[in-house]
Amino acid sequence: MFQVSGFEKFLPTPQEVRRVKILHWKAMEEVSNTDTAKKVLKPSKGLLQSEELYQYVLETSVYPREPEPLKELRDATANHPRASMATAPDAGQLMALLLKLVNAKKTIEIGVFTGYSLLLTALSLPDDGKIIAIDINRETYDIGLPFMRKAGVEHKIDFIESHALPVLDKLLEDRENEGSFDFAFVDADKDNYWNYHERLMRLLRVGGIVVYDNTLWGGTVVVPDESLVPEGMRFSRHHTIELNKSLAADPRIQSSLIPMGDGVTVCRRLY
Ligand SMILES: C[S@@+](CC[C@H](N)C(=O)[O-])C[C@H]1O[C@@H](n2cnc3c(N)ncnc32)[C@H](O)[C@@H]1O
Numbered sequence: 001m002f003q004v005s006g007f008e009k010f011l012p013t014p015q016e017v018r019r020v021k022i023l024h025w026k027a028m029e030e031v032s033n034t035d036t037a038k039k040v041l042k043p044s045k046g047l048l049q050s051e052e053l054y055q056y057v058l059e060t061s062v063y064p065r066e067p068e069p070l071k072e073l074r075d076a077t078a079n080h081p082r083a084s085m086a087t088a089p090d091a092g093q094l095m096a097l098l099l100k101l102v103n104a105k106k107t108i109e110i111g112v113f114t115g116y117s118l119l120l121t122a123l124s125l126p127d128d129g130k131i132i133a134i135d136i137n138r139e140t141y142d143i144g145l146p147f148m149r150k151a152g153v154e155h156k157i158d159f160i161e162s163h164a165l166p167v168l169d170k171l172l173e174d175r176e177n178e179g180s181f182d183f184a185f186v187d188a189d190k191d192n193y194w195n196y197h198e199r200l201m202r203l204l205r206v207g208g209i210v211v212y213d214n215t216l217w218g219g220t221v222v223v224p225d226e227s228l229v230p231e232g233m234r235f236s237r238h239h240t241i242e243l244n245k246s247l248a249a250d251p252r253i254q255s256s257l258i259p260m261g262d263g264v265t266v267c268r269r270l271y
């Protein structure tokens with residue numbers, strides 16, 4: 001039913017993502033058998049102790065509160081060959097909380113796929129809220145669109161089929177856009193995260209929030225021997241390591257790298 005096409009052919013498969021976690025764990029066992037290594041490096045879902053613990057989190061605190069339209073979209077995405085790209089529901093729940101905490105009204109999303117994070121954002125904004133949602137692939141957005149319509153939030157979404165960088169640069173040509181966004185979510189090409197960050201620091205208002213997904217990139221950021229990392233993950237691994245260093249050193253933000261999902265870094269613009 002779904003076809004893998006275009007740039008997706010060059011991405012790591014879900015099996016590769018899973019394999020790297022196991023390889024990572026084995027490599028670290030060989031490198032160090034210390035208690036710290038055992039505590040820090042977990043092979044299972046979401047960096048938690050076990051798959052069972054992750055299921056516990058989902059079943060106890062996430063799924064019971066997940067809005068019905070999001071559940072329907074998650075089900076509709078489940079059989080897609082790239083289903084593992086969708087934002088994890090627990091990370092989505094955190095995003096929804098942050099959106100409410102900053103009273104977000106105007107937001108940017110980079111990396112839509114079928115729209116799980118986009119729909120949760122649209123559901124969290126007031127009726128006159130606006131989201132600029134950017135993705136190079138309109139086909140996957142079209143899978144989610146009926147769910148946005150059914151939820152009555154389509155009017156809040158301005159979907160732009162494009163590479164994100166030129167769209168952000170275009171927004172910055174209009175001085176009125178500077179400091180006008182409350183929230184941004186970045187979940188796309190990892191090699192451009194720092195480029196997005198530089199632009200988002202100008203587009204977000206002081207006190208606004210940007211959330212970066214995949215900042216632990218399947219745990220590969222600490223795999224000591226790159227040959228153990230599947231080839232399809234090496235490029236993004238390198239950029240993620242550099243991003244994490246740069247964010248930690250950026251005085252413009254307050255930040256927290258949360259070991260949830262694949263690593264979620266939350267940054268608040270300070271000035
Ligand atoms: C991990 S998925 C996004 C998942 C989404 N947030 C969700 O909740 O389902 C990454 C998306 O980024 C898109 N993408 C990749 N490179 C991009 C670029 N340069 N600009 C915009 N979108 C890009 C891909 O087409 C893909 O849909």
Ligand SMILES: O=c1cc(-c2ccc(O)cc2)oc2c(O)c(O)ccc12
Pocket residue numbers: 011012013017084085086087187188189190213214236262
């Ligand atoms: O498996 C992936 C791949 C990506 C990805 C890699 C490179 C790009 O240029 C864009 C996207 O992103 C993912 C992601 O964000 C996720 O949460 C899970 C898996 C993947």
